[in-house]
């Protein structure tokens with residue numbers, strides 16, 4: 001099995017049957033738990049940071065599907081995980097007696113394109129003109145959306161921070177934070193314009209900020225020397241891309257396991273600062289601006305930069321190790337699998 005998310009989520013899956021039995025005994029739902037879930041070597045997971053499929057009623061079909069998937073995962077002959085040990089030191093740790101299939105870290109696998117392919121993109125020539133480490137890159141990934149009120153507030157926060165920014169901007173969605181994930185009709189495309197932004201925002205931030213509608217060449221942006229931090233939803237791809245490029249993060253998680261990733265990055269890896277979205281509350285522009293300032297400048301910013309610089313170097317080394325593990329696995333497959341009989 002190839003697991004594209006972090007070990008912490010896989011560990012949660014593998015523990016789910018026993019967590020479920022505990023919940024059944026207590027006669028409760030996971031969302032009502034007052035104590036965080038403590039998996040070996042991972043940051044404690046508070047109920048409000050759990051993926052929504054785990055917060056669903058235990059009697060629901062969504063939850064039953066999750067539980068079935070968790071039981072299947074435990075039966076795999078082995079699991080390759082897109083992570084690395086220096087980022088998740090507890091990978092494969094069944095310290096609490098849980099029987100695990102063999103687990104191997106093969107990451108950080110990220111999709112990089114030849115830089116030449118993106119060189120002519122408007123945002124990269126714009127980045128070339130900005131001072132080193134001066135730009136905040138803002139993106140909620142391919143699926144993430146905000147309400148229009150929150151999108152407008154984010155715009156005001158960026159403006160108030162007085163830092164340069166590139167914003168891979170999506171149309172708002174009032175109903176869900178993953179409005180673009182399945183390309184729902186609610187999330188509006190660029191053709192409908194940017195009328196959800198505050199009045200005068202585009203004029204006031206001209207030259208300081210660059211809006212890139214819907215898609216941006218992310219790995220090239222994160223690899224550019226002008227980038228100072230990444231305001232991200234903490235999807236695992238984005239997280240690994242930020243780490244691999246040594247860019248400190250502002251974590252603004254939205255859905256799936258993103259809140260767990262954000263906690264891991266802030267508390268364990270110490271390469272991010274979280275915007276508090278625990279209670280799905282509205283985030284004010286002052287808070288957005290202050291968090292940007294903390295990550296861009298000052299003592300805290302220096303610490304983050306140092307930590308993620310170290311992690312970046314380890315990521316490069318880990319990837320070469322991951323490749324040799326993959327090679328070993330392929331070797332085992334080749335030597336154990338019988339060639340299909342010819343009829």
Ligand SMILES: *[C@@H]1O[C@H](CO)[C@@H](O)[C@H](O)[C@H]1NC(C)=O
Nearest residue numbers: 110111112141142143235237
């Ligand atoms: C993560 O990256 C891989 C490789 O580019 C891609 O196939 C996958 O769709 C990405 N996942 C998400 C959720 O965007």
